[in-house]
Amino acid sequence: MDGGKTPAHELAIVPEGMIADLLTRQASFDAVEKVFAAMASGDAVNFPVVREALGHEDALYGFKGGFDAAGGVLGLKAGGYWPHNLERRGLINHQSTVFLFDPDSGRVKAMVGGNLLTALRTAAASSVSIKHLARKDAKVLGMVGAGHQAKFQLRAALETHAFDEVIGWNYHPEMLPGLAAVAEEMGLPFRAVDLPGLRAADVIITITSSFAPSLLADHVSPGTHLACMGTDTKGKQEVEAALLARASVFCDEVAQSVTIGEAQHAVASGLIDADSVTPIGAVINGTHKGRQSADEITLFDGTGVGLQDLAVADAIVTTALARGMATVVPI
Numbered sequence: 001m002d003g004g005k006t007p008a009h010e011l012a013i014v015p016e017g018m019i020a021d022l023l024t025r026q027a028s029f030d031a032v033e034k035v036f037a038a039m040a041s042g043d044a045v046n047f048p049v050v051r052e053a054l055g056h057e058d059a060l061y062g063f064k065g066g067f068d069a070a071g072g073v074l075g076l077k078a079g080g081y082w083p084h085n086l087e088r089r090g091l092i093n094h095q096s097t098v099f100l101f102d103p104d105s106g107r108v109k110a111m112v113g114g115n116l117l118t119a120l121r122t123a124a125a126s127s128v129s130i131k132h133l134a135r136k137d138a139k140v141l142g143m144v145g146a147g148h149q150a151k152f153q154l155r156a157a158l159e160t161h162a163f164d165e166v167i168g169w170n171y172h173p174e175m176l177p178g179l180a181a182v183a184e185e186m187g188l189p190f191r192a193v194d195l196p197g198l199r200a201a202d203v204i205i206t207i208t209s210s211f212a213p214s215l216l217a218d219h220v221s222p223g224t225h226l227a228c229m230g231t232d233t234k235g236k237q238e239v240e241a242a243l244l245a246r247a248s249v250f251c252d253e254v255a256q257s258v259t260i261g262e263a264q265h266a267v268a269s270g271l272i273d274a275d276s277v278t279p280i281g282a283v284i285n286g287t288h289k290g291r292q293s294a295d296e297i298t299l300f301d302g303t304g305v306g307l308q309d310l311a312v313a314d315a316i317v318t319t320a321l322a323r324g325m326a327t328v329v330p331i
């Protein structure tokens with residue numbers, strides 16, 4: 001085994017328990033930034049998402065797949081949400097696994113635990129948007145949401161940009177100390193605010209499971225960059241649709257943004273056109289200028305695409321093989 005590639009007759013297995021040791025936030029950021037660029041230049045495509053209610057254990061199960069011809073990565077993430085796992089089995093409710101295939105032959109190459117990977121690739125997406133769209137002099141990071149993903153989002157944002165302070169609001173205020181602990185661990189003060197208090201933020205990350213807007217257009221100051229990360233399903237909504245009409249809207253993938261992302265509401269109500277939403281890969285590639293002025297509000301609608309999972313899984317497998325940490329089995 002060398003060069004991080006499995007020979008044609010072997011399958012590399014990287015279990016969930018190893019991901020934390022193998023995937024740095026920087027590696028996740030680099031993989032996601034690269035694949036967003038490949039998507040915008042037409043070198044990588046996501047396949048239609050399958051999501052089904054199993055009628056068993058109240059579970060939602062599905063596949064997110066794609067092919068990155070530029071990176072030579074083909075595969076899918078299979079999994080979903082089993083709401084009774086924690087209480088009945090002591091397992092987390094979100095469960096997923098990534099499978100990678102050799103695009104030349106179709107043989108299966110790797111099987112990678114997908115739970116931590118999902119949190120890290122989601123945090124990487126908002127960080128990529130902060131790098132490319134936030135004002136360079138942004139000082140105050142605002143958080144809307146304080147659940148499982150919020151902590152990953154906060155850590156990644158603080159590693160991406162030099163903020164001075166974190167402020168936060170959550171629908172369930174009792175969850176905010178968990179977020180404060182992450183800020184303090186990263187050496188920054190944390191202040192709980194009400195929603196209008198988010199006007200003090202230069203960058204705002206929203207990461208809730210809400211089905212009605214919390215953050216209104218009036219709660220956001222000119223020049224702010226928003227990364228809206230929680231809305232990944234039809235019907236979910238974190239921010240007022242009028243805010244998208246005031247902002248320059250960017251996304252991971254336009255087709256998802258306007259159907260299951262935050263932009264679904266502004267498009268459905270005729271406040272913005274689907275054509276006005278720009279894939280962030282165009283900014284990374286330099287074919288779109290991105291932020292044009294210090295007063296502009298930029299909004300990244302991060303819906304989560306399969307290619308993010310595959311890009312990060314591929315990086316994990318390469319590292320695991322190079323370090324001799326993958327279990328390699330003949331096939």
Ligand code: NAD
Pocket residue numbers: 118122144145146147148149150170171172175207208209210211212214229230231232236302303304305
């Ligand atoms: P979680 O259950 O741990 O946290 C949910 C958060 O939403 C908490 O902060 C909670 O207080 C808040 N919330 C709940 N009801 C609310 C309401 N009515 N109004 C406002 N806030 C409310 O969930 P999580 O794992 O942190 O995931 C958060 C969201 O991110 C989910 O919607 C999930 O589907 C989504 N997600 C998106 C991606 C992506 O790629 N974009 C990836 C993973 C998860």
